[in-house]
Amino acid sequence: MKARSALVAVAGLAVIGLALQGCSSNGTSASGAGNLDGKGKTINVMIAANSIYPTEQKQWFQDVSAQFQKETGAKVAFETFATANDELTKIQTSVLSGQGPDLYDLGTTFTPTAYSTGAFVKLTDADWAKVGGRDRFVPATLGISGPDEKNEVGIPFLSRPFVMAYNKDLLAAAGIDKPATTWDGLTDQAKKLTSGDVHGMAVAYADSFDPWKFVWAMSIQAGNPILDLNAKKAQIDDPATKKAYQTYFDWMTKDKVVDPAAIGWKNAQAIAAFANGKAAFLPMVSSSSQVTLDKSAVAGKYAYAVMPTVPPGETSNPDGGKPASSIISGDNMVVAKYSKNQDLTFALVKMLTSSENQVKYTKTFGDLPTNADAAKQIEQGNASLAPILASGSKAVGTPFSGAWGDTQLALVNVVVQSIPSLSKGSVSSSELESRLKAAQATAQASLDKAK
Secondary structure: OOHHHHHHHHHOOHHHHHHHHHHOOOOOOOOOHHHOOOOOOEEEEEEEOOOOOHHHHHHHHHHHHHHHHHHHOOEEEEEEEOOHHHHHHHHHHHHHHOOOOOEEEEEHHHHHHHHHHOOEOOOOHHHHHHOOOHHHEOHHHHOOOOOEOOEOOOEEEEEOOOEEEEEHHHHHHOOOOOOOOEHHHHHHHHHHOOEOOEEEEOOOOOOOOOHHHHHHHHHHHOOOOOEEOOOOEEOOOOHHHHHHHHHHHHHHHOOOOEOHHHHHOOHHHHHHHHHOOOEEEEEEEOOOHHHHHOOOOOOOOEEEEOOOOEOOOOOOOOOOOOOOOOEOOEEEEEEEOOOOOHHHHHHHHHHHOOHHHHHHHHHHHOOEEOEHHHHHHHHOOOHHHHHHHHHHHOOEOOOOOOOHHHHHHHHHHHHHHHHHHHHHOOOOHHHHHHHHHHHHHHHHHHHHHOO
């Protein structure tokens, strides 16, 4: 199914989702994993494929199922999605059919889409108790669980505020004390740091998730939230957003601070380039990169910093602009209303968000815990995480609207459609304007239909 068709369909799923409530079942009645009998049952989980640590993720799947089977008798089966479009299409298919995974592990920006369908459990006090209580979690990670505290569907699983890594040795050799705090300043530094086969930045232009985050950050820093929910108006064709795309493309074409091969890079390849000492800056990266970098050629030679919070063309945030360092980023788990094993599913979430399992997950994959106790354990004695925690404190949530999924894909699609022009050396202003108008129409149509 085409991305737009899938998204337009999802925008109208709220009524269908509500109709599925009559088909839902609470499964077993006990609330604690120790009292549940899951023998012969399987809990199905949908989760993003980990392109950076695929082998470790496969082992984690096995370990989770073995632990849960030991505790409850039930097995856990995992299914993965590779792109945001796959993620949204799976939600749509499950909602329409009333069957599918019991549990979804969604990127935080897709929580509004899941919420808008009405097909996922709206968490009551009793539901929160089943996963150990709402106060079990770091407060900031609850920021995009729902439109407000009384209407939440998302249970925080992972936190990954975005930052940039930088090569301390390369900056020192160029006489640069620290990374710039404005995007223009960072571009200037990247120019000074580009020489031979070493480039100023490592950027993954072909990644399915990263490109829109740059554009959104620069736009909101300039005062454009992309979706104005009060006016119910999409604003992708705003001059601030055009400037954001131009800046992002110019790094490749005009400024030449990015390896030309980056046109085809995914996130893992950008991290690899930085890890090999071939880039001075690695923007839009999370703590998950630490696992790779600490075993690489730049081990002990890199640090993290908050990304620029001042938009291109400015020396400070204009009126209405927010100094956003990152989206409120991570994963939320949502439980399907159609699941016949809801209590077992909540028990699985409780297990996965335990302090012990969260610490283990962070040490394996690098993503930060949402469990408050686990977060304290990880933070102690790890000074390198300070900029990541600082970024988390300055993070801003994407608009909580069922139209955001469609909007997010529209933002990425502008980059996807521009790749051929990028590979030839430039993206013309007219080309960009045409693609922004198409993305604007897609976002506005979804916003008009959103509940």
